[in-house]
Amino acid sequence: MLILLSRQTILSFYVILVAIIVLLHQALPLWYSAVLLGLLLYRWPLQQNNKINKLARINIIAAVILLLLLISIRQSGVFHFMLQILLLSAASRLVLIRQRHDSHQLLWVLYFLLACCFIFYQSMIISLFILALLVFTLYCHYRLYASKQHQLQLLQFTKAVLITLPVWLSLFLLFPRLQPLWRLPTAEAAVTGLADTLDPGSIENLVQSDKLAFRAIFTDTMPPRQQLYWRAKVYEDFDGRSWTVNQRFERHQPFNPQSDNPASGQLLSYQIIAEVSNQRSLFALGLPVAYASAVRPTAAYLVEARRPVNQRLSYQLSSILTPLPSDTVLEQQLNSRTTTANPQTKVLAAELAARAGSTAALIEQISILFRQQPFYYSLNPPSLGTNSIDAFLFDSRTGFCSHYASATAVLLREAGVPARVVGGYQGGVWHQEQQYLEVRQREAHAWVEYYDNGAWQRFDPTAVIAPERVLAGLDAVLSADEQQQLQATWLRFSAINYLSQQLMHLDYYWSVWVLGFDDNQQHNLWQQIKAAGKLLAVTAALLLLAVGLWWLACYRRRPAKYAAPVMLIHQYFDKLLQHKTGSQHISQFIHTLQKYNPEDAALLDTVDSLYQRALFADDPQALLQLQQYLKQHAARLKKLNRPD
Numbered sequence: 001m002l003i004l005l006s007r008q009t010i011l012s013f014y015v016i017l018v019a020i021i022v023l024l025h026q027a028l029p030l031w032y033s034a035v036l037l038g039l040l041l042y043r044w045p046l047q048q049n050n051k052i053n054k055l056a057r058i059n060i061i062a063a064v065i066l067l068l069l070l071i072s073i074r075q076s077g078v079f080h081f082m083l084q085i086l087l088l089s090a091a092s093r094l095v096l097i098r099q100r101h102d103s104h105q106l107l108w109v110l111y112f113l114l115a116c117c118f119i120f121y122q123s124m125i126i127s128l129f130i131l132a133l134l135v136f137t138l139y140c141h142y143r144l145y146a147s148k149q150h151q152l153q154l155l156q157f158t159k160a161v162l163i164t165l166p167v168w169l170s171l172f173l174l175f176p177r178l179q180p181l182w183r184l185p186t187a188e189a190a191v192t193g194l195a196d197t198l199d200p201g202s203i204e205n206l207v208q209s210d211k212l213a214f215r216a217i218f219t220d221t222m223p224p225r226q227q228l229y230w231r232a233k234v235y236e237d238f239d240g241r242s243w244t245v246n247q248r249f250e251r252h253q254p255f256n257p258q259s260d261n262p263a264s265g266q267l268l269s270y271q272i273i274a275e276v277s278n279q280r281s282l283f284a285l286g287l288p289v290a291y292a293s294a295v296r297p298t299a300a301y302l303v304e305a306r307r308p309v310n311q312r313l314s315y316q317l318s319s320i321l322t323p324l325p326s327d328t329v330l331e332q333q334l335n336s337r338t339t340t341a342n343p344q345t346k347v348l349a350a351e352l353a354a355r356a357g358s359t360a361a362l363i364e365q366i367s368i369l370f371r372q373q374p375f376y377y378s379l380n381p382p383s384l385g386t387n388s389i390d391a392f393l394f395d396s397r398t399g400f401c402s403h404y405a406s407a408t409a410v411l412l413r414e415a416g417v418p419a420r421v422v423g424g425y426q427g428g429v430w431h432q433e434q435q436y437l438e439v440r441q442r443e444a445h446a447w448v449e450y451y452d453n454g455a456w457q458r459f460d461p462t463a464v465i466a467p468e469r470v471l472a473g474l475d476a477v478l479s480a481d482e483q484q485q486l487q488a489t490w491l492r493f494s495a496i497n498y499l500s501q502q503l504m505h506l507d508y509y510w511s512v513w514v515l516g517f518d519d520n521q522q523h524n525l526w527q528q529i530k531a532a533g534k535l536l537a538v539t540a541a542l543l544l545l546a547v548g549l550w551w552l553a554c555y556r557r558r559p560a561k562y563a564a565p566v567m568l569i570h571q572y573f574d575k576l577l578q579h580k581t582g583s584q585h586i587s588q589f590i591h592t593l594q595k596y597n598p599e600d601a602a603l604l605d606t607v608d609s610l611y612q613r614a615l616f617a618d619d620p621q622a623l624l625q626l627q628q629y630l631k632q633h634a635a636r637l638k639k640l641n642r643p644d
Contacts, residue, residue, distance in 0.1 A: 003100040005144075012140045013094055013103070014040060016110055019133055021087065023117045023126075027080040028087070029072065035065060039091045062092050086113055100144055107141055122276075122312045124510035125503065173525060193277045194233050194423045194444060198243040200388050203402040203423075204379050207474065208486060209441040212275050213425060214283055215508060216437040219269040223285075225427050226470050227321055229447065229458060230283040230439065233423035234300040236334060238413075240341025241388045243406060243421050248330075249299050265322035273511050274313045280304040282315070283424065283439075287325075290318035299327060312511060323455035331451065334418035342389040342410060349414030359417050359452040366408055367464045373397065375404075377466040379482040401469075404461040405446040418451035422458075427473055434505050442474055442486060564623055565614040569607075572630045572637050579642050587612060596641045603633055 021028070021036055028036075039061065065088055073081050086109055093106045114137065117130045142152065193213060195202065214230075222228075235243035265286070272283055282295055284303045292315040295303045301324050305313060338346075352369070356362035376398040384391040389410050392403050399407075405421050412419035426445035428437040447460040462469050468476035475483055569586055570577060580589045590608045594601045610629060613622035630637070 004098060005100060005103065009103075009140065009144065010094075010097065012136070013097070013106065013110075016133060016137055016140070017087075017090055017094060020090075020110070020113045020117065023130065024083060024087070024113070024120065026120055027076075027083045029076070032065075032069070032084060036087055036091050039065075039095060042095060058092050058095055062088060083113070083116060103144060107137070110137055119311075122511075124507045124514075127510075173522070174529075193279065193441065194281065196233070196245040198233075198235050198402055198406070198421060198423055198446065199241070200384050200392070200399070200403055200406065201381070203444050203446055204381070204400040206444045207379070207442040210486070211441050212504075213277075213439050213441050213443070214275060215273040215511070216428065216439065217271040217273075217435065217512070218437070219271075222430065222437065223266065223268060223321065225472075226463075228285065228427050228437075229422075229445075229460075230285060230425040231302060231422055232281050232283050232425070234302060234449075235421040235423060236331075238339065238406075238410065240339040241384075241386060243409075248328075249302070265320040267318060267320055269316070269318045271314065271316050273508075274305075274309055274315070276311060277309050279308055280306075282309075282313075284317055284319055286319040286321040288317055288319045290316075292316040300324075300331070301327065314511070323453075323457050324449070325455050326451065331418065331420075331456075334413065334420055334451070338413055342387045344387075344390040344394055345407070345410055346414050348393065349411045352411065353415035356415075359450065362412070362415055362417060363450070363459055366411055366461070370404070370461060370464045375399075375465055377404075377462070377469070377477055379478055379485065401462045402446040404465060405448050408448045408459065408461045409450075412448070412450050420449055422447055422449050426460075426470060429473075431505070434508060436508060438504070565611050565626060568623075568627055568630060569611060572634060576640060576642055592643050593640060596643050600636060600640060603636065 017040065018037070021033055025033060042061075066085070069076070069081060069084050069088075076084065090106060090109045090113070093102070093109075097103060097106065111134075114130060114134050118127065121127060121130065139152070146152075194206065233245060234249070236246040237244045267289075268285060269290075270285070274282055282303045282305055284301075287301055288297060288303055291297060291303065294313060294315045295305055295317075298304050303317065352362060352365045356365050374397060377400070378398050379400060381399045381403060382396045384396065389407050392399055393407055402421075409419040409421050423444070423446050425439050425443040426447075427443050428439040430437050445462070447458060447462065449456040449458055451457075460470065466477040474486075478486070566586065576593065577589070580586075584592070587608055590604050590611075594604045597604065606629065607626070610622050610626040613619045614626050
């Protein structure tokens, strides 16, 4: 019998599929998402005109879309292409669906697509939404086959969930982590965070984003805020206006931390939970000396992921807060990388170098220049021309951290000191109760490293212009208007801001306990289980041995509750004895049975005689005869009538 789907069921499928399209928008070109939504809306005109061959029209439309997808497969990647094909098949099926048997394939495709949504999202809130969508799909599946009168039993459903919950937890904790069948994403994705090029204005654009960059959890006490310089990029090439990352960082030539013999300093161990950035660059303090397997060292003592970070990444580091040794001779020649641009800056650098007798004195001269001249720290500096350093130092004198870092590095190079610009993050917000440091994009920062005394020394000109930026954070040096510019409109309400903060804390625990449970932690858990299992086995063996010795010493010597003849009667008259009154002894009860079983009176009389001889005369021969006699007539004894 054909069973038609109700309008409510079809609408439910529509809601599920549209939600999946929205969730998978990262894997879909914008034009394709619009085509899918348009295809879903195409169902209603088809319903109104039954004379048109619906299947043929949908097949033609699907074929054209498939051809366009094949043309763009290089840009999308194989996995994204598979998702696009599945979404196309689901949308095409949903347009034509009318009967229950047509929904079988659609439901399984929806289940697979929902599972794929977990690959793209690791946020706790979105994960809960996907889980709710999955439960709703299961409920729709259930309603397809349940009768209209049958309602979902919430109590039974809750019991089933509680029963299976330990199984889920065991699989999560103990099931081996398998290598993924594919890597994501193969398509080009939007890169967030610091770029490989540092232009005047790039940092101030980045700090206007309130997105989370990473979280840091310290094993011991967190160092002072003025030491929290998170290195991510090193810019060594300068064209007169912009700084770029040198090509040597792309060749992934790692240094060997064991052979470098770093100077003594404060050893700091910490864990980083990095957000999605779709680039390899990661974050570290000072000189890294120990790494987790998820990361690797690269040039200039930076660290990077082994593949672009397209999912949250948790890794452990140990660093020494000390000046960085040189990892190549070429670094010491950065003073020769000058340009013909910014002629006024060249003259100024020569004057400063003439007044300074050492590199330390030159740094002091640059600091005096920034303090004595009317320089300003602003989130909205004016635009600069081709000779951006000249325009900044001699005209606008207003800039953000990247302006001051760029100008300082150029002055040092023109004065003969190797220097480079470092991009990363400075500071962060410490949450005392949760014990983690929150670093957002608004903490993006740029500073200078110069080579002196055989090591790369850090110098932050922003700390000269606006020391509050380093000591207290960005908000401490911005005007009220600039603070309003950074804060999202919806976060200006205290209640919403508080709720957002609590959700962020929950998301942190989700990252640490769920997303951060990796192969190493699972291996440690197995080791603890093995150690606990050995201890438990030894304890159980000792306990069994103690119980056995106690039984041998005490229990076997304990007299039996009943004498042997009585136990034999109980063995063969067990059910009948339930009708014996409390005042009757066994011989009286046997005589009562004779009244209700006259045909077996002789049998019962023999039993009573042997029982009394064995019990009262303590006759072992009578006990043996009683045992044999009861065993011989066991079948007849089972058929005796019980007394009323």
